[in-house]
Amino acid sequence: MRNVFNFSAGPAMVAEEVLLQAQVEMLDWHGTGMSIMEVSHRGSEFKQVVEQAEADLRELMGIPKNYQVLFLAGGATAQFAMVPLNLLAVNNQADYIDTGIWSKKAIAEAKRFGDVHVAAKVDESGSLIRIPAQTVWSLREDAAYVHYTPNETIGGVEFHWVPQTGDVPLVADMSSNILSRPIDVSQYGIIYAGAQKNLGQAGITLVIVRDDLIKEPLAGTPTLYQYLVQAENKSFYNTPPTYSWYIVGLTLAWLKREGGVEAFAERNQRKAQKLYHAIDNSDGFYTNPVDPECRSRMNVPFNLKTDQLTAVFLEEAKKAGLTNLKGHKLAGGVRASIYNPMPEEGVDALVSFMKEFAGRS
Numbered sequence: 126m127r128n129v130f131n132f133s134a135g136p137a138m139v140a141e142e143v144l145l146q147a148q149v150e151m152l153d154w155h156g157t158g159m160s161i162m163e164v165s166h167r168g169s170e171f172k173q174v175v176e177q178a179e180a181d182l183r184e185l186m187g188i189p190k191n192y193q194v195l196f197l198a199g200g201a202t203a204q205f206a207m208v209p210l211n212l213l214a215v216n217n218q219a220d221y222i223d224t225g226i227w228s229k230k231a232i233a234e235a236k237r238f239g240d241v242h243v244a245a246k247v248d249e250s251g252s253l254i255r256i257p258a259q260t261v262w263s264l265r266e267d268a269a270y271v272h273y274t275p276n277e278t279i280g281g282v283e284f285h286w287v288p289q290t291g292d293v294p295l296v297a298d299m300s301s302n303i304l305s306r307p308i309d310v311s312q313y314g315i316i317y318a319g320a321q322k323n324l325g326q327a328g329i330t331l332v333i334v335r336d337d338l339i340k341e342p343l344a345g346t347p348t349l350y351q352y353l354v355q356a357e358n359k360s361f362y363n364t365p366p367t368y369s370w371y372i373v374g375l376t377l378a379w380l381k382r383e384g385g386v387e388a389f390a391e392r393n394q395r396k397a398q399k400l401y402h403a404i405d406n407s408d409g410f411y412t413n414p415v416d417p418e419c420r421s422r423m424n425v426p427f428n429l430k431t432d433q434l435t436a437v438f439l440e441e442a443k444k445a446g447l448t449n450l451k452g453h454k455l456a457g458g459v460r461a462s463i464y465n466p467m468p469e470e471g472v473d474a475l476v477s478f479m480k481e482f483a484g485r486s
């Protein structure tokens with residue numbers, strides 16, 4: 126056991142078993158006498174890694190056959206561009222739901238390529254931040270797609286329901302909550318997620334895309350940004366980030382051994398409940414700004430009364446082995462990111478510390 130619980134939002138904690146396995150295999154991957162990072166991405170060794178990772182992912186998420194799984198570089202941010210570049214050729218209109226900072230970045234990028242309409246925006250007018258019900262959204266029936274961010278990593282705002290968009294493909298940036306609970310992939314046109322939050326190491330991005338959305342992109346789209354090219358080449362058009370891919374593979378295998386997505390969903394629910402309970406029962410010493418209906422199970426932001434008190438809290442938490450709790454620079458305050466690899470003991474330790482700190486401050 127390491128003696129620190131790392132609450133970083135991303136790159137985030139990686140399961141200890143995964144790190145240990147990577148360590149054991151570092152100098153000699155499966156008797157080859159080489160590290161997996163030293164072999165050709167087109168060779169038989171790496172092919173095993175790739176095939177196993179895809180099979181495990183398909184099993185964990187129940188991905189239907191008519192979806193391709195791509196492993197691409199460029200982070201979720203590259204998908205902010207790839208989605209419009211590849212989907213807007215048919216009809217140049219896209220609808221976006223704005224629930225926070227990551228949504229806004231996706232919107233700003235899409236605006237460079239087409240007619241982007243913000244069909245709904247997070248409601249910050251009341252005392253608590255909330256996601257407006259779909260009944261008040263202004264979706265366009267002929268939009269090429271609807272994009273949303275199921276979990277806003279910075280604001281700690283999460284959808285606990287799936288938007289219903291009929292025949293319009295639903296595109297989801299699941300960077301910070303992929304594999305945190307079961308979902309029905311068939312409800313989505315595209316799901317994408319950078320790996321460094323819930324899947325392993327930075328450098329690789331998972332894209333799950335329905336076959337019919339893999340088509341001619343907008344004119345001038347760079348080759349590497351075309352789903353068509355990436356799918357035809359099985360994400361091997363150029364050299365992919367092989368070591369990140371390998372770490373994602375180890376993480377997927379670990380998720381399976383630990384009971385799969387259902388088991389993690391229960392654990393994640395319990396972890397989040399413990400933290401929110403500690404916040405809500407602190408007599409206002411700690412506050413969370415989000416409506417309980419749309420609080421995130423992955424990123425729990427909270428505030429203390431003054432910046433000075435926050436600074437002391439962060440300093441002492443760090444001394445107690447609870448690291449990287451500082452809120453995002455745009456949000457301030459404290460944020461505990463508690464993705465799949467964060468054990469329940471880490472949350473218990475944080476809750477104890479919060480109680481103890483509030484008691485003496």
Ligand SMILES: *Cc1c(COP(=O)(O)O)cnc(C)c1O
Pocket residue numbers: 135199200201202203227274276277278298299300301319320322
């Ligand atoms: C972290 C994050 C991103 C950006 O990911 P990069 O890999 O840095 O491009 C995008 N969307 C969400 C929801 C995120 O949490």
